[in-house]
Amino acid sequence: xxxxxxxxxxxxxxxxxxxxxxxSQTASSEKYQSDPLPSWNEGKxxxxxxxxxNDVTNSESPNFIPVSERIATFDNDGNLWSEQPAYFxxxxxxxxxxxxxxAHPEWKTQQPFKAVLENDMAELAKQxxxxxxxxxxxxxxGVTTDEFDADVKNWIATAxxxxxxxxxxxxxxxxxxxxxQYLRAxxxxxxxxxxGGVDFMRAFVTEIYGIPEEQILGxxxxxxxxxxxxxxxxxxxxxxxxxxxxxxxxxxxxxxxxKKPVFSSGNSDGDLQMMQWAAxxxxxxxxxxxxxxxxxxxxxYDRESHIGRLDKGLDQANNNGWTIIxxxxxxxVIYPFELK
Amino acid sequence: xxxxxxxxxxxxxxxxxxxxxxxSQTASSEKYQSDPLPSWNEGKxxxxxxxxxNDVTNSESPNFIPVSERIATFDNDGNLWSEQPAYFxxxxxxxxxxxxxxAHPEWKTQQPFKAVLENDMAELAKQxxxxxxxxxxxxxxGVTTDEFDADVKNWIATAxxxxxxxxxxxxxxxxxxxxxQYLRAxxxxxxxxxxGGVDFMRAFVTEIYGIPEEQILGxxxxxxxxxxxxxxxxxxxxxxxxxxxxxxxxxxxxxxxxKKPVFSSGNSDGDLQMMQWAAxxxxxxxxxxxxxxxxxxxxxYDRESHIGRLDKGLDQANNNGWTIIxxxxxxxVIYPFELK
Numbered sequence: 169x170x171x172x173x174x175x176x177x178x179x180x181x182x183x184x185x186x187x188x189x190x191x192s193q194t195a196s197s198e199k200y201q202s203d204p205l206p207s208w209n210e211g212k213x214x215x216x217x218x219x220x221x222n223d224v225t226n227s228e229s230p231n232f233i234p235v236s237e238r239i240a241t242f243d244n245d246g247n248l249w250s251e252q253p254a255y256f257x258x259x260x261x262x263x264x265x266x267x268x269x270x271a272h273p274e275w276k277t278q279q280p281f282k283a284v285l286e287n288d289m290a291e292l293a294k295q296x297x298x299x300x301x302x303x304x305x306x307x308x309x310g311v312t313t314d315e316f317d318a319d320v321k322n323w324i325a326t327a328x329x330x331x332x333x334x335x336x337x338x339x340x341x342x343x344x345x346x347x348x349q350y351l352r353a354x355x356x357x358x359x360x361x362x363x364g365g366v367d368f369m370r371a372f373v374t375e376i377y378g379i380p381e382e383q384i385l386g387x388x389x390x391x392x393x394x395x396x397x398x399x400x401x402x403x404x405x406x407x408x409x410x411x412x413x414x415x416x417x418x419x420x421x422x423x424x425x426x427k428k429p430v431f432s433s434g435n436s437d438g439d440l441q442m443m444q445w446a447a448x449x450x451x452x453x454x455x456x457x458x459x460x461x462x463x464x465x466x467x468x469y470d471r472e473s474h475i476g477r478l479d480k481g482l483d484q485a486n487n488n489g490w491t492i493i494x495x496x497x498x499x500x501v502i503y504p505f506e507l508k
Numbered sequence: 509x510x511x512x513x514x515x516x517x518x519x520x521x522x523x524x525x526x527x528x529x530x531x532s533q534t535a536s537s538e539k540y541q542s543d544p545l546p547s548w549n550e551g552k553x554x555x556x557x558x559x560x561x562n563d564v565t566n567s568e569s570p571n572f573i574p575v576s577e578r579i580a581t582f583d584n585d586g587n588l589w590s591e592q593p594a595y596f597x598x599x600x601x602x603x604x605x606x607x608x609x610x611a612h613p614e615w616k617t618q619q620p621f622k623a624v625l626e627n628d629m630a631e632l633a634k635q636x637x638x639x640x641x642x643x644x645x646x647x648x649x650g651v652t653t654d655e656f657d658a659d660v661k662n663w664i665a666t667a668x669x670x671x672x673x674x675x676x677x678x679x680x681x682x683x684x685x686x687x688x689q690y691l692r693a694x695x696x697x698x699x700x701x702x703x704g705g706v707d708f709m710r711a712f713v714t715e716i717y718g719i720p721e722e723q724i725l726g727x728x729x730x731x732x733x734x735x736x737x738x739x740x741x742x743x744x745x746x747x748x749x750x751x752x753x754x755x756x757x758x759x760x761x762x763x764x765x766x767k768k769p770v771f772s773s774g775n776s777d778g779d780l781q782m783m784q785w786a787a788x789x790x791x792x793x794x795x796x797x798x799x800x801x802x803x804x805x806x807x808x809y810d811r812e813s814h815i816g817r818l819d820k821g822l823d824q825a826n827n828n829g830w831t832i833i834x835x836x837x838x839x840x841v842i843y844p845f846e847l848k
Contacts, residue, residue, distance in 0.1 A: 381766035393755040426721035
């Protein structure tokens with residue numbers, strides 16, 4: 169939950185130019201059968217991934233990694249799906265405030281809710297981090313885990329991205345879906361390790377990414393168990409429990425997975441500590457940064473961005489020889505709908 | 509971390525009568541091939557387990573459970589291994605204090621360390637919960653996760669139970685090992701969900717239970733990431749982070765697994781909320797309580813015990829028709845070494 173998210177949500181509501189890609193390419197089914205990464209252009213990034221996987225899964229190789237240690241961790245926002253003009257979870261919070269407003273007449277005069285209801289993003293920005301947390305708590309807490317799950321499922325089924333005009337769940341990266349599948353086919357256990365809310369993600373990403381709920385790590389709020397006369401529920405409380413970002417990523421990986429990743433993929437400085445942790449693995453590890461370079465098909469941003477800033481991470485990736493995906497040249501397509 | 513643990517550690521040091529079982533039975537290898545639970549006597553407990561598994565894995569059954577939802581959670585202390593005369597992790601803490609004492613001359617005069625070093629368990633008991641937490645923090649924190657892992661591995665390799673005179677890792681329940689294996693053979697994902705320390709367990713139980721580190725949930729202390737000039741470490745801090753007991757069990761299951769168990773096994777009131785949570789599953793679920801009834805081969809205790817008290821849980825199990833293992837009559841053997 170970052171202060172600057174608010175500043176950028178302004179853009180989300182007023183940008184009207186669609187960046188919809190007109191240059192989609194469809195790989196032939198023949199190609200899919202022979203190439204594990206058909207949406208990737210041939211080049212250094214693709215070659216380095218395939219060389220790594222072939223090496224560490226070859227039992228004759230000195231770099232062979234036992235199956236139980238093949239832990240692959242992926243950031244979500246900006247790494248598996250887009251994150252502009254604001255983290256998609258913020259659109260959920262805003263849409264929920266509007267849905268819930270009828271039951272909360274006081275919100276008409278109470279900030280930050282008033283600003284949301286009036287689409288006054290300049291005012292919302294002024295509410296700062298405190299206002300953002302109020303929005304999140306009002307929309308993510310005060311319900312049971314089952315109720316929240318239903319809220320997210322209902323939202324994702326209909327919500328549209330403000331400029332792409334497709335569902336947020338369609339804005340996942342086709343090349344990364346192929347990479348996840350390729351790693352799993354080679355007995356890697358794929359995880360999401362995101363600063364986003366873990367229960368928000370679990371409500372819908374399993375189906376898209378092929379990653380079960382128990383392999384999704386994220387930020388979370390506190391909860392309480394209520395026996396509820398034999399119909400127990402877990403209630404979501406309006407208090408932060410853990411922020412799965414920066415140092416939080418390796419800490420959460422250690423707490424929950426208990427093993428150091430051998431493959432780690434991210435796109436921002438918030439992923440850097442996870443990368444450093446993977447890079448220190450005694451097994452040969454692979455660090456992959458997605459560099460957002462495609463202002464036509466997706467968005468272009470890095471060192472100066474308030475969302476998904478990639479600055480120190482880019483330096484360390486360059487210095488240490490980590491693989492950096494140039495989205496513009498490395499990826500044939502960005503989104504799955506381009507294949508249709 | 510319970511106050512009463514201290515009271516019982518007194519017993520650990522002075523009980524000298526060995527309860528070593530002389531009545532071990534060896535099942536023939538022929539029996540093992542045809543019977544998934546060869547160390548279980550025929551009876552209601554065994555039959556109910558097999559009937560349940562056959563039912564919910566039968567795709568023609570109205571009770572069929574999809575593989576992704578076959579989550580089985582097992583308490584550890586008193587459920588997968590013994591827990592008398594004190595939780596085994598406490599013996600680790602005591603042994604570590606003795607090992608570390610040379611580097612801590614101040615402990616000779618400082619409680620609760622003085623009591624441990626002088627084997628003065630009456631005095632240790634007087635130190636109460638505060639003293640116990642001091643012991644735990646001195647022996648479980650102040651090191652990196654790798655160092656702690658090595659500490660536990662070194663300890664378990666040589667430490668002996670005070671009365672059974674075998675390694676603590678030999679005091680696991682053979683019938684439960686078979687049950688874990690049987691469930692996995694039927695595509696259940698088996699988890700440990702214990703009040704014990706998660707990193708303590710991860711150091712050695714994977715090999716014994718066949719449960720990977722990422723499927724072990726437990727209590728934990730706080731941690732910090734240190735980049736350490738390119739050799740990052742995670743440091744263990746002397747502060748509790750989460751107690752995975754009572755309400756903590758369903759909360760931790762929801763946080764980490766994100767799914768309600770369909771099969772849950774425990775032995776104490778500390779497991780009751782986990783049982784209640786599983787019992788509320790929309791899929792047909794199975795609740796299994798281990799009742800310690802065998803004072804000859806193991807220990808006999810329930811409603812009045814300070815370690816592993818089973819009181820409210822026993823009532824609810826009886827009322828709700830949950831399966832209760834009568835250790836004395838249901839299990840042919842208790843420990844794997846009885847089969848040798």
